[in-house]
Structures are given as C-alpha cells and as structure tokens.
Amino acid sequence: MGDSMAFVEFDTLLLPGDQRFDWWRQLVGQGVAPTRITSDFAADFVGSVGSLDLGRIQLTKMSFPGLRSERTAELIRRADPETYELTLILGGSMGVEQDRHTTRLAAGDLSMWTSSRPYSGEAMSGPVIGASRALILHLPRALVPLPEARVDSLLAHGLSARAGVGKVLADFLGSLVGQAAVLDDLSLARLGETGFDLAVGFLAQRLDAQEFLSPEARHELLLARIDVFIRDNLADPALTPGAIAARHHISVRLLHQLFRQRKETVAASVRRQRLARCFADLAEPRLRELSIQDIGARWGLGNGAAFSRMFRAAYGMTPGERRGAMHSLHRIPALSANDRDGPRTPELC
Numbered sequence: 001m002g003d004s005m006a007f008v009e010f011d012t013l014l015l016p017g018d019q020r021f022d023w024w025r026q027l028v029g030q031g032v033a034p035t036r037i038t039s040d041f042a043a044d045f046v047g048s049v050g051s052l053d054l055g056r057i058q059l060t061k062m063s064f065p066g067l068r069s070e071r072t073a074e075l076i077r078r079a080d081p082e083t084y085e086l087t088l089i090l091g092g093s094m095g096v097e098q099d100r101h102t103t104r105l106a107a108g109d110l111s112m113w114t115s116s117r118p119y120s121g122e123a124m125s126g127p128v129i130g131a132s133r134a135l136i137l138h139l140p141r142a143l144v145p146l147p148e149a150r151v152d153s154l155l156a157h158g159l160s161a162r163a164g165v166g167k168v169l170a171d172f173l174g175s176l177v178g179q180a181a182v183l184d185d186l187s188l189a190r191l192g193e194t195g196f197d198l199a200v201g202f203l204a205q206r207l208d209a210q211e212f213l214s215p216e217a218r219h220e221l222l223l224a225r226i227d228v229f230i231r232d233n234l235a236d237p238a239l240t241p242g243a244i245a246a247r248h249h250i251s252v253r254l255l256h257q258l259f260r261q262r263k264e265t266v267a268a269s270v271r272r273q274r275l276a277r278c279f280a281d282l283a284e285p286r287l288r289e290l291s292i293q294d295i296g297a298r299w300g301l302g303n304g305a306a307f308s309r310m311f312r313a314a315y316g317m318t319p320g321e322r323r324g325a326m327h328s329l330h331r332i333p334a335l336s337a338n339d340r341d342g343p344r345t346p347e348l349c
Helices: 017-031 073-078 148-152 164-182 185-207 215-232 241-247 252-259 266-281 292-298 304-315 319-331
Strands: 008-011 036-038 048-054 057-064 067-071 083-091 093-098 101-106 109-114 119-124 132-140
Touching (some): 017 048, 017 057, 048 164, 101 109, 109 164, 132 164, 148 185, 164 215, 185 215, 215 241, 241 266, 266 304, 292 304
Antiparallel strands (some): 008 048, 036 067, 057 132, 083 109, 083 132
16 A cells, blocks of 8 residues: 555545445455455445554554455465454444454454464444444564463454553554644654554553563553543542552652653643643533633632633633633624625615
8 A cells, every 4th residue: 555654545435336345355455464355235335444554563444334254274375464463443343253262342342363364254334333443453473572372362352442551552543543644754653663562562461461561662551551541530630740650550750750751741741631621611612601710620720820820821811811712703693695705786676
C-alpha cells in the first residue's frame, strides 16, 4: 500500500458491485497475509480497508459484512510474514479458532492469532450489531521480547480492552488512526515505537512476564496507565502527584522523573486537562444552569478566584466571557434559506 506512513483507506463503494469483493479480498491478502475468504455478501460487498506503516509495526483498519476466513498450511507455505495479529474489535461479532482454541468476540475485545499457523475465523453483521469493524496491529514475532511458548498460549483467547492496560492500548490505537492524517512520518515512527511497547506490555501483563520488558518499555507502559488514570479522575480534587504516585505504587520522585521527558509537569498536565474540560462545559447549553464556580468544581477546580485566573492565563478570557460569547451564538436565530441568500428584491407588480 505504498512506502509513505500516511493512513490511506479504500472503500469498495467506489467500485462496481460485482468487483468489490474480489478487490477487497486481494487488498486484505496483501496487507495482512494470504487468506481464503468467502462471504454470503460477495455479490455486493460493502467494506473498507486502510493501512498505516509505523516503522517496526503496521496497523490495519477494516470494515466488512459477514464473512468466513481461513489461513491454511498451504497458504502459510506460500507466504508468511511471521507476525502476531493483535486484533481490536470495534463493531460486530467475530469468532476465531487457532491451536485448538476458540473464542467469540464483541466490540471492546482484543484477540490475537499468528500468521504462522493455520487459522479460521467468522464475522457476523446485522441490523442490531452493525458491520464488523476491527483494528489489527501486526507485530513481528521475532521482535516480541517474550518467551514464544508463553505468548502462543494467548492465541485465540478473548482479551478485554475495556479496562486497564487493554483500554490504554485500545485508546492509543484509535487515536493513532484518527490523527494519522495530521502527523508527519517522524512522529508516526515514534508513535509506532510507543504502540509496540504498549502492545508488548499488554501481553507481558497478561502473562505476568514484565521482567522481560526493557526499562524503557516498562516506563512507557507505566506512563500510559498514569495518563488514563489522570483522565478518568480529573473531577477528583484530591488528584495530586502524591495520590497518582500512590495509586501506581511508585514514589512521587519517580513520577516526576517519568514526566521529565514531556513538556509539562504532572501538576501542569492535570491543570491543562481540567481547564480543557471546563472550556468545553462553558459552551454546553445543557449546563447553562450551573454557575461558573460549579463548572470549575465539576472538574476539581473548586476555588472560584483561582479558577478564573488559571482560565484567563490559559485562554486569554475569563470563564464568564467564554460562557457569554458561546451563549450569544446559541441565541442567534436560525436563518431561513432566503435570509441566507441575502435581502430579497421586491417583486414588481
């Protein structure tokens, strides 16, 4: 799909109906691994596939209706990228079988299979569950610094991405695809290294094998967990560096050392995120009945005067000015089609 790291997504709707399925199937085989795919929707297949090159790893995004896939020994002999395929289910329902393990997956689940062994899968779609959608992170087996036999014990098992390190990884992958268009190749390569460390850290935690991670990978994983904890607890006024460190069983000194590689301190990061939530809330019509002090307290900024000073320093306006400007916009009546076209010229009788 090209040498550039830019994310490019292809949609079958751009093709005639009778060409869509074969085209999509061929593109998936090139981007993932040669796989035998069949579908009851082949006559008018609606799907998409996109790929993002991240240096040592690649990320694929897919959408498709119900189908069956099989990677046979013959296909493996023909071509094998020798990867672990760590798959995040975004929508629909899927089943996967490998090494005599079978699991059923839904949105919010992670699962993994390897391109080097026979595999079969089935995806279901429908009016209630929608189309099947997934993100697939391709990890070279040779680069994963964990005992292969232990990693293989996770094949075709359900691994939750709804909490903990799994959620950290899922959020990261989703953000990466969403922001890829505005990131340069150097940034994407660096984020690829972060993605690799998070994925390996996730597997290591599942296997209780953190001792195999490099110090850099352990720090990256810890920082990611801290970021999620901060984001999920911004409303708590007791969210201090001490509380954050205690929650992650590290010293405050180590917490500050971890943040030195960033452009802001722990306290500055918490303050920036809280102010951003307040900035958004002050423009929300549904929260108009809350006082400005209540908005600040809602995100852990209880002191009204201090909140106003911090807000003005960050945005160049007071919270009241922000709310007033946004509410004035909401009060402007909608224009009719004729009004949008400019003043009407009176008709001559």
